[in-house]
Amino acid sequence: MNVSQKSKENKDVFTSTQEVIRTALQTMNEPPAMYDLLKEPMRMLTVRIPVKMDDGSVKVFTGYRAQHNDSIGPTKGGVRFHPDVTEEEVKALSMWMSIKCGIVNLPYGGGKGGIPCDPRTMSMRELEGLSRGYVRAISQIVGPTKDIPAPDVYTNAQVMAWMMDEYSRIREFDSPSFITGKPIVLGGSYGRESSTALGVTIVLQEAVNMAGMNVKGSRIIIQGFGNAGSFLAKFLHDAGAIIVGISDARGALYNQEGLDILELLDRRDSFGTVSHLFPDRITNQELLVKECDILIPAAIENQITEQNAHEIKAKIVVEAANGPTTYAATEILTERGVLIVPDVLASAGGVVVSYFEWVQNNQGYYWPLEEINEKLANILTSSFQKVYQTAQTRGINMRLAAYIVGLKRITEAVKWRGWI
Numbered sequence: 001m002n003v004s005q006k007s008k009e010n011k012d013v014f015t016s017t018q019e020v021i022r023t024a025l026q027t028m029n030e031p032p033a034m035y036d037l038l039k040e041p042m043r044m045l046t047v048r049i050p051v052k053m054d055d056g057s058v059k060v061f062t063g064y065r066a067q068h069n070d071s072i073g074p075t076k077g078g079v080r081f082h083p084d085v086t087e088e089e090v091k092a093l094s095m096w097m098s099i100k101c102g103i104v105n106l107p108y109g110g111g112k113g114g115i116p117c118d119p120r121t122m123s124m125r126e127l128e129g130l131s132r133g134y135v136r137a138i139s140q141i142v143g144p145t146k147d148i149p150a151p152d153v154y155t156n157a158q159v160m161a162w163m164m165d166e167y168s169r170i171r172e173f174d175s176p177s178f179i180t181g182k183p184i185v186l187g188g189s190y191g192r193e194s195s196t197a198l199g200v201t202i203v204l205q206e207a208v209n210m211a212g213m214n215v216k217g218s219r220i221i222i223q224g225f226g227n228a229g230s231f232l233a234k235f236l237h238d239a240g241a242i243i244v245g246i247s248d249a250r251g252a253l254y255n256q257e258g259l260d261i262l263e264l265l266d267r268r269d270s271f272g273t274v275s276h277l278f279p280d281r282i283t284n285q286e287l288l289v290k291e292c293d294i295l296i297p298a299a300i301e302n303q304i305t306e307q308n309a310h311e312i313k314a315k316i317v318v319e320a321a322n323g324p325t326t327y328a329a330t331e332i333l334t335e336r337g338v339l340i341v342p343d344v345l346a347s348a349g350g351v352v353v354s355y356f357e358w359v360q361n362n363q364g365y366y367w368p369l370e371e372i373n374e375k376l377a378n379i380l381t382s383s384f385q386k387v388y389q390t391a392q393t394r395g396i397n398m399r400l401a402a403y404i405v406g407l408k409r410i411t412e413a414v415k416w417r418g419w420i
């Protein structure tokens with residue numbers, strides 16, 4: 001796909017998010033001014049970041065940080081390093097974060113950052129320069145009580161550590177609560193690394209119960225084998241599911257008898273790539289329409305569209321990725337009786353444990369893993385039920401229901417503050 005097609009797709013992601021927000025607010029009888037406030041991030045910063053590359057040249061990168069709405073509290077959300085990042089995509093991602101935080105009741109609004117770049121072709125020294133340069137460029141608008149970044153696609157605990165160190169140097173005091181997803185030794189939380197996948201597993205279990213199915217013995221396809229996808233494959237494999245398909249940026253693997261997940265986990269690289277090691281690779285698009293009971297997109301946006309929604313075989317789609325299904329495809333799948341657990345609910349485990357990390361940093365007292373996972377399970381189980389019941393009671397699809405649940409707290413906060 002060429003650059004202009006990608007940027008058109010990202011624009012579509014942004015405008016269709018606006019449409020779902022508009023419909024949700026209308027259903028909630030909110031005044032038009034509420035939509036005017038929430039249809040765009042309240043702040044969008046674009047920065048230029050010069051980085052000295054290993055060959056002696058200077059490369060200037062573009063960076064974005066979007067802050068959607070801070071009526072409930074500081075904004076929160078990951079930073080993405082990926083070649084396809086665009087301004088529209090980062091804006092949409094920040095809007096989804098607001099809704100996600102609203103659904104799981106966190107004292108945050110949504111934020112998101114991104115840099116169009118390809119970390120797979122950069123050295124560690126260049127990546128460190130880029131991570132530190134990004135923090136210097138956005139330092140005025142971020143901070144533990146303003147906007148708290150975290151990992152997303154192709155960023156990890158090492159990138160968070162560099163960013164935290166740079167911020168602490170600028171402010172001249174140690175600031176662990178500036179960012180989450182850090183290594184444990186620097187104030188990271190137990191369970192953050194696996195939290196997105198654990199959250200997906202918890203809501204998947206709820207969805208399976210509602211559909212009268214069992215995780216054990218279910219045939220599952222997972223698109224994406226990075227942080228979210230790889231932990232998910234392990235958790236679901238351990239729960240007795242048969243993982244029949246996985247994929248990464250280079251292709252996909254499918255075997256209706258089940259893949260050898262432990263071997264794939266062992267051989268994947270640090271960017272979540274493994275499919276190129278096998279000769280019988282298929283494409284990501286071919287994988288999505290293969291036979292399975294449950295489909296879990298856990299990579300990037302716009303994967304299930306009007307083009308392939310009719311061919312999806314799964315009975316349940318659980319969105320670990322942000323924005324993998326277009327709204328038109330949501331309607332087609334719902335019409336076909338496919339139960340969708342939307343991204344803003346299914347992928348909320350990461351930000352929930354990021355919140356726990358921030359709380360622990362602020363109080364300087366750290367919780368054991370069992371306590372974190374138990375708190376996470378309670379939040380996500382009740383959030384699933386809230387969204388599911390809203391969908392049932394109003395006779396609407398799960399995505400619109402999730403937006404209504406998520407927007408409710410934001411609109412309340414906006415009104416109490418006297419903004420509208």
Ligand SMILES: NC(=O)C1=CN([C@@H]2O[C@H](COP(=O)(O)OP(=O)(O)OC[C@H]3O[C@@H](n4cnc5c(N)ncnc54)[C@H](O)[C@@H]3O)[C@@H](O)[C@H]2O)C=CC1
Nearest residue numbers: 153154224225226227228248249272298299321322347350
């Ligand atoms: N890491 C986190 O805490 C959270 C992540 N998410 C979402 O989960 C999704 C995956 O994120 P992570 O696992 O953290 O990223 P990651 O960087 O660890 O892994 C990304 C995976 O997607 C694959 N990928 C990249 N470009 C692709 C393409 N064009 N087509 C197919 N596959 C491609 C990569 O090969 C890799 O397997 C994203 O949508 C992210 O926003 C959501 C909530 C939290």
Ligand SMILES: O=C(O)CCC(=O)C(=O)O
Nearest residue numbers: 077078150152350351354
């Ligand atoms: O952990 C966080 O703060 C945010 C994670 C994130 O970017 C997401 O849920 O999409």
